Every structure is written in structure tokens, then in C-alpha cells.
């Protein structure tokens with residue numbers, strides 16, 4: 001059994017008390033002037049909406065039409081999703097993407113098979129079906145929208161793609 005004994009519980013309480021008093025001392029004796037001279041931080045959301053406003057219903061994005069696979073910008077890039085994914089749900093028990101992209105379905109659906117890297121777990125072991133760390137496809141693969149970039153960027157394709 002791994003229950004804390006009376007003594008170790010007491011020790012832990014004492015350690016907590018020490019930490020708390022150190023924190024309190026810092027709060028009280030820290031130089032007050034420093035905080036007073038700093039200008040208040042002006043928070044602003046990228047979309048210009050109020051910082052506390054919740055996201056609009058849906059995500060407000062209009063996704064592009066289905067198109068052929070898109071070029072990649074660097075060799076390790078998760079390929080962009082060239083089609084709509086509305087209603088393609090991924091739950092614990094069901095993954096709509098795999099309905100087409102699984103190795104067993106790719107031939108009849110014409111979708112690209114998920115890559116062999118998607119069968120490796122985080123310890124590097126090869127599995128016989130998609131690895132849990134590759135299960136939630138849209139963590140890495142994103143659908144496309146012709147939206148104005150929120151911030152500028154000067155990214156150029158990686159050397160391996162030139």
C-alpha cells in the first residue's frame with residue numbers, strides 16, 4: 001500500500017506552509033514602485049473582436065471547393081486537406097477520415113493511403129493499425145479557406161522542395 005504515513009503527511013503540510021509563507025513574504029516586500037510605473041498591458045485579439053467575446057457560431061470560416069492535392073512547402077509538412085471536411089466527425093469510436101484514407105478503403109475511394117509513419121507509436125513500435133497519436137487527423141491536417149492572412153509572413157518553401 002502506498003498510503004502516506006502520518007509523519008510524511010505532516011512533513012508535506014510543513015513544506016507547504018513554508019512555501020506559502022515564502023510566497024507571502026515576496027508579495028509584501030517586493031518593490032511596489034516597479035508595478036506602478038509599468039503601463040497597463042493593452043490586449044487585442046487578432047480578429048479585432050472583444051477579448052472576452054466567445055467565438056462566433058461555427059467557426060465563421062468558408063472553406064474552399066474540393067481540389068487536387070496541394071503542393072507542400074517543406075518535406076515534413078502534413079499535407080493540406082484539399083477537400084471539404086464538413087460533417088467528417090472523429091470520435092473515440094469512429095473516424096470518418098479513415099473511412100476513405102485507411103489502407104483497406106483507399107483503393108475503392110481513390111483517397112491517398114495514410115502514410116506508414118501513422119502506424120508508429122511514440123516509442124517507435126510499429127502497430128498494425130493507426131497509432132493513437134495519429135488518430136485525430138485535424139490536429140495536423142487542415143482544410144483550406146481563401147482567407148486574408150491575419151499576420152504577414154515571409155516563409156519560403158524549404159530547400160528540399162525547390
Ligand code: HEC
Nearest residue numbers: 069070079080081082085088096097100110111112137141
Ligand atoms: C469520402 C472520402 C474521403 C473522406 C471522408 C476524407 N477524404 Fe481526404 N481525400 C479524399 C480524396 C479522394 C483525396 C484526393 C486524393 C487525390 O486526388 O490524390 C483526399 C485527399 C486528402 C489529403 C491530401 C493528400 C496529399 O497527398 O496531399 C489529405 C491530407 C486528406 N485528404 C485528409 C483527410 C482528413 C484529415 C479527413 C477527415 C477530416 C479526410 N481526408 C476525409 C477522400 C476523402
Ligand code: HEC
Nearest residue numbers: 076077078097101112113114115117134135136137139140
Ligand atoms: C501528429 C500529426 C499528424 C496526425 C495526427 C495525422 N497526420 Fe497524416 N501526416 C502527417 C505528416 C507530417 C505527414 C507527411 C509525412 C509523412 O508521410 O509522415 C502526413 C501524411 C499524410 C498523408 C499523405 C500520405 C502520402 O503517402 O503522401 C495522408 C493521406 C494523411 N497523412 C492522412 C491522415 C489521416 C487520415 C489522419 C487521421 C487518421 C492523419 N493523417 C493524422 C502528420 C499527421
